[in-house]
Amino acid sequence: MTHRVDVVVVGGGQAGLAAGYHLRRQNLDFTVLDAGPAPGGAWQHMWDSLHLFSPAEHSSLPGRLMPAQAGEIYPDAGHVVDYLADYEKRYDLPVQHGTRVNAVRREGESLLVEADTGLWRARAVISATGTWSRPFLPAVPGRSAFTGRQLHTVNYRSPADFTGQRVVVVGGGNSGAQTAADLALDGQVEVTWVTQRPPQFLADDFDGRTLFDVATARRRALEEGRRDTGGVASLGDIVAVPPVRAARDAGLLVAKPMFARLAADGARWADGSHSGADAVIWCTGFRPALAHLAPLNLRSARGHIPTDGTRALGEPRLHLLGYGDWTGPASATLIGVGRPARDAAQAIAQLL
Incomplete structure (x- = not known):
């Protein structure tokens, strides 16, 4: 019909x-x-x-x-x-x-x-x-060789699923920061947070209201033929919501640069350093x-x-x-x- x-x-x-x-x-x-x-x-x-x-x-x-x-x-x-x-x-x-x-x-x-x-x-x-x-997973060397668990943001639920494990969280946006903070604050998970570039936190007093105002101002500027203000992207990548702020201020949210490849037992960097992992969570958009x-x-x-x-x-x-x-x-x-x-x-x- x-x-x-x-x-x-x-x-x-x-x-x-x-x-x-x-x-x-x-x-x-x-x-x-x-x-x-x-x-x-x-x-x-x-x-x-x-x-x-x-x-x-x-x-x-x-x-x-x-x-x-x-x-x-x-x-x-x-x-x-x-x-x-x-x-x-x-x-x-x-x-x-x-x-x-x-x-x-x-x-x-x-x-x-x-x-x-x-x-x-x-x-x-x-x-x-x-x-x-439609979650995105980057083509990282060695991804198929890693023998631990791999999941995307869409599959993550809570730290209870990773108690006693070593977890590498990949991604420098809001989902990466919030997932890493969630795991780190739990205290029962060993977390390594990895980002492509140094994380950029928005000012602590910024929330969705500010972000919407900034996006609206950019739209008006473009509609009126004025200079592009850059919008939200010009301010940073990560909203410092309370758990992210708490983990950051406690020194639990320190990002490492992106690793060069995955091995069977974890992540390896170009300088030869290594981080063992039981799981990798891809917060990659x-x-x-x-x-x-x-x-x-x-x-x-x-x-x-x-x-x-x-x-x-x-x-x-x-x-x-x-x-x-x-x-x-x-x-x-x-x-x-x-x-x-x-x-x-x-x-x-x-x-x-």
Whole structure:
């Protein structure tokens, strides 16, 4: 059976829900197809100790403030999942969970969305699949020779899984620093933190509110033709959330430079030094999950789909939302996705 709608939104996490909110305000007929079995997007799979960078009131989707979490200034991931589930229900968004989209193809004046539960013929598509399902692992010499356990950020849950072990944490971003801090503060894990370049901590009083303001200022500067301020990237790589700050100040979060290779029993550096390891946790980021868009043949040589705002340059009926600044400043954040979601919905309404 083929279903017909104005718009199919692929992905029911924070970006997909923000898109749904604004499509509803444009009186468009739409559906949201989400591979996950339940509401909450990637937040369902975060590690146990993860908290937001911002207070609840500064971490909200359009139309509905996130309520505060009792006893917490910065809500944890479980609170975010509850908020997203409530948001989906409050606005009666037509999300079909457990529905994986395999391909989007052109078919005449429509885009044909092929899901494992059927076909959808749409006049426009918003892709909001994020990056969590596509973890990146670097091609490091000796990776296949290492006999210990290897996992990515997506698989990490808590220090209890590594009690009494030697763990190498690779990555100089927020996930690397937070994972290394989580393990080090536990006191039952021997941690070696490895980064490609010296870690750059943001000022201790910076949180998500400041980062959003900086990203907004950069967007305005670019829109007005003024000099690029550099945005958040110019300030540092790591938000000093309380656990990171505590581990750093206790001398437990000292980074070593990237090793030259892995051996069967651990990491080896170019100077001949060696660190034994039972596990390596790769906190090395993600890539956009865009395989479902491959039939449209839109990717550039660099792997991204060129866009004007959220609209794909090679297919005006397709919008990409929530993958990072290239699809809208701060669009990969709860508070930042609202504006590009609104712009995408308005553009689609005008097109249709």
